[in-house]
Amino acid sequence: MKKAALITGASSGIGAATAIEFSRNGYFIYLMGRNKERLQDVALKCRSGASIVSCDMTDEAALQKRLNEVLNAKIHRVEVLVNNAGIFETHNFTESTDELWKRQMEMNFFVPVRVARAFFPYFKELGGGSIVNVSSTLGLRPTVNTGAYSASKAALINWTQSLALEGGAHNIRVNAVCPGIVDTPIHSFHSLEESAKKQALEKMKPLQPLGRIGTSEDIARTIYFLGSEQSSWTTGAVMAVDGGINLS
Ligand SMILES: NC(=O)c1ccc[n+]([C@@H]2O[C@H](COP(=O)([O-])OP(=O)(O)OC[C@H]3O[C@@H](n4cnc5c(N)ncnc54)[C@H](OP(=O)(O)O)[C@@H]3O)[C@@H](O)[C@H]2O)c1
Numbered sequence: 001m002k003k004a005a006l007i008t009g010a011s012s013g014i015g016a017a018t019a020i021e022f023s024r025n026g027y028f029i030y031l032m033g034r035n036k037e038r039l040q041d042v043a044l045k046c047r048s049g050a051s052i053v054s055c056d057m058t059d060e061a062a063l064q065k066r067l068n069e070v071l072n073a074k075i076h077r078v079e080v081l082v083n084n085a086g087i088f089e090t091h092n093f094t095e096s097t098d099e100l101w102k103r104q105m106e107m108n109f110f111v112p113v114r115v116a117r118a119f120f121p122y123f124k125e126l127g128g129g130s131i132v133n134v135s136s137t138l139g140l141r142p143t144v145n146t147g148a149y150s151a152s153k154a155a156l157i158n159w160t161q162s163l164a165l166e167g168g169a170h171n172i173r174v175n176a177v178c179p180g181i182v183d184t185p186i187h188s189f190h191s192l193e194e195s196a197k198k199q200a201l202e203k204m205k206p207l208q209p210l211g212r213i214g215t216s217e218d219i220a221r222t223i224y225f226l227g228s229e230q231s232s233w234t235t236g237a238v239m240a241v242d243g244g245i246n247l248s
Helices: 013-026 036-045 060-073 098-126 147-170 194-207 214-228
Strands: 003-010 026-033 050-052 079-085 129-134 172-179 236-240
Touching: 003 013, 003 098, 013 026, 013 036, 013 060, 013 079, 013 214, 026 172, 026 214, 036 050, 036 098, 060 172, 079 098, 079 214, 079 236, 098 129, 098 147, 129 214, 147 236, 172 214, 214 236
Parallel strands: 003 026, 003 079, 026 050, 079 129, 129 172, 172 236
Antiparallel strands: none
């Protein structure tokens, strides 16, 4: 059986780059997301083979069904789960609604918990596995107007470490990556017209000691390291990949 990885949020940005990185290293990829057309584009770039697993991950029943299809099929050895799908909404605290807080917690925290819970018995039977949770530097140190998102990503970090404790005895490794500012569609500046975007990027440059914002590939390489056997003795790690923004 071929080794495989399931990447959530694989239709765009960091998830798409991560799928391509694992594929370059010989993994069959299960691509999860909602947008089938974009998932198809990514699948074409995955030279080691890929299958599309599309659903709205906040629909609990649909999510469970799709995960069962992958894990019960036993066509490939799914050794890696990358919990990457997420949403980012800023807000003014006094005007923020319960709905916004619930949306952020649901997608950025409860969905990864549910996916990992579906994988745990599978990994135990397999004799091990690796989970990478994509958090954020905002989960380590929040900024103004990001309370709900930052809290959801902080919860993800804490839970990563508790799951690492639980998984150790079963050879299940659980790690987190905390990206800084990365140029993906999650940010409104991503889709600005060229000169406005250039201006926005210039403004953000000095925030990072390394003098630039990140690319999806910068993050994908670290996710690959933590997900693959390259980091076979690493669990419970929380790795910032942020051009040093967390120090500034
Ligand atoms: N970019 C940054 O600066 C940055 C910084 C720190 C952390 N992060 C984290 O990195 C992760 C990836 O973000 P990105 O920057 O690559 O953003 P992105 O390009 O907007 O990608 C987000 C992905 O999540 C998927 N997704 C969102 N809601 C979903 C739902 N209900 N069901 C299924 N899939 C859903 C999207 O798929 P569909 O569109 O197909 O639904 C998309 O593939 C997120 O967890 C984000 O919080 C990003």
